[in-house]
Amino acid sequence: MSEDRTFDLVIAANRLPVDRETHDDGSVTWRRSPGGLVTAMESVMRGREGAWIGWSGNPGDAPEPFHQDDMYLHPVPLTEREVGDYYEGFSNGSLWPLYHDVIVPATFKRRWRAAYETVNRRFAEAAATITATGGTVWVQDYQLQEMPAMLRELRPDVRIGWFNHIPFPPVELFMQLPRREDLLLGLLGADFLGFQRKPDADNFLRACRQLLDVSVEGDEVRLPDGRIARAAAVPISIDTSALAELATTPQVQERAAEIRRQLGDPEHLLLGVDRLDYTKGIRHRLKAMGELYAEGALDPRTVKLIQVATPSRERLAAYQQIRGEVERTVGQINGDYSPIGATAVTYLHRSFPREEMAAMFVAADVMLVTPLRDGMNLVAKEYVACHGDDGAMVLSEFTGAALELEQAHLCNPHDIARLKDTIIRAIESPIADRERRMRTMRRQVMTNDVQRWAELFLAALAAAPERPAQ
Ligand code: ADP
Ligand code: G6P
Secondary structure: OOOOOOEEEEEEEEEOOEEEEEOOOOOEEEEEOOOHHHHHHHHHHOOOOEEEEEEOOOOEOOOOOEEEOOEEEEEOOEOHHHHHHHHHHHHHHHHHHHHOOOOOOOOOOHHHHHHHHHHHHHHHHHHHHHEEEEEEEEEEOHHHOOHHHHHHHHOOOOEEEEEOOOOOOOHHHHOOOOOHHHHHHHHOOOOEEEEOOHHHHHHHHHHHHHHOOOEEEOOEEEOOOOOEEEEEEOOOOOOHHHHHHHHHOHHHHHHHHHHHHHOOOOOEEEEEEEEOOHHHOHHHHHHHHHHHHHHOOOOOOOEEEEEEEEOOOOOOHHHHHHHHHHHHHHHHHHHHHOOOOOOOEEEEOOOOOHHHHHHHHHHOOEEEEOOOOEOOOHHHHHHHHHOOOOOEEEEEOOEOHHHHOOOOEEEOOOOHHHHHHHHHHHHHOOHHHHHHHHHHHHHHHHHOOHHHHHHHHHHHHHHOOOOOOO
16 A cells, blocks of 8 residues: 555544445435544644545445545554454454443454454554654554554554543453453554543553553553553643534524423423443433422423434444433333423434534433543543533543542442432532632533643653654
């Protein structure tokens, strides 16, 4: 593969920021890819002259590279079988559950692992082709953990960073992974490894110390060949001011008022926004809400919940199961408690434009963010950026966001009784208390936005101990 252009900054992520959609008449359109990685990285790359390597979301031949929003998008192909083995298999059937506290069991298959290696090598080769001499390659997330070492072999001149958007598990869990050492050595091909929280970086360093023949001092790992890789926490964020600005536009404000009217002007509007994933705690949230309606603690005529559940990884059994459970529970709650013409729980299983998401955040009095485990959770930060001072947020302790948004009503979503108390506390919190909490959280999210995150990461990468060979 020969490429005419090379770039000083190259991002590699499993997904491109846009997904290819081929219609029945053969025409092709592109739509924004799901998830927080794309939300964050798209803002980072806008205005930077960089390239983004990733999969187009469909099996088969990759489209030709193309330009979009100042970015050069370089598609990497995946065969149908690789989608099954690398993406759905090892990435989302082995790593995703293992890295999220095995909320569902992790499955290991040697065939999946082989495909993971093949695809990681393909990404490394693509990056090697389009990165300028002495350039920087920023590898993203758990789908590409073997890529850093593979790229280093091909291009010892480039500086390589890796950022983990999800948690890094405690060594006791990580140890379950077959050929776990290869994965760590793959990561250690990077000069700098970024994690959402310090405990994630510590888990990684502990795994290196315990499972590899390396020396770990502080946040540095020294490899047998003398190279050093550094690992530290750099918590990700959102494009706060752009989102806050969008939320104050008359269109979004009017739409927010309209959403409330459409719901019958509830006294309290609660909101959940998640990919339909078993890590997000949607079932626990609905259980708590159902009991609160049942006990009469919440009146279904005046307290409404909107639950947005974005379709995700729909061919995997665990995702089909959680969808079934969520949809059954929503049906039960509405069947048991909704008044005629105004359902208690509005369930939305689809994607929305940014403006509509912002309008929902503006409209909601109480945001419910209750994951069982989440690397960061950008939705929590988006609510803080969009909503005025009179908002309130229930936030799971098991999110990265909980370390930064301490003024949220923190909760353990496994403890349904306490979760119910916390929801009631958030709903009933007096305005002065709401204002104090929201202002502090907004300051935090305004100061620590995604641009600052990218600057911190790239500065740490540039300063990482090991300078690449020139
Ligand atoms: P994850 O990356 O696990 O999906 P995050 O909360 O970090 O979780 O990021 C989710 C991102 O996807 C946020 O930017 C959120 O606004 C966006 N999002 C979630 N649901 C929808 C939806 N139905 N339509 C459009 N965007 C959505
Ligand atoms: C999370 C992961 C991302 C992933 C996104 C959507 O944010 O950290 O790597 O892209 O979920 O999941 P999907 O499997 O559809 O790419």
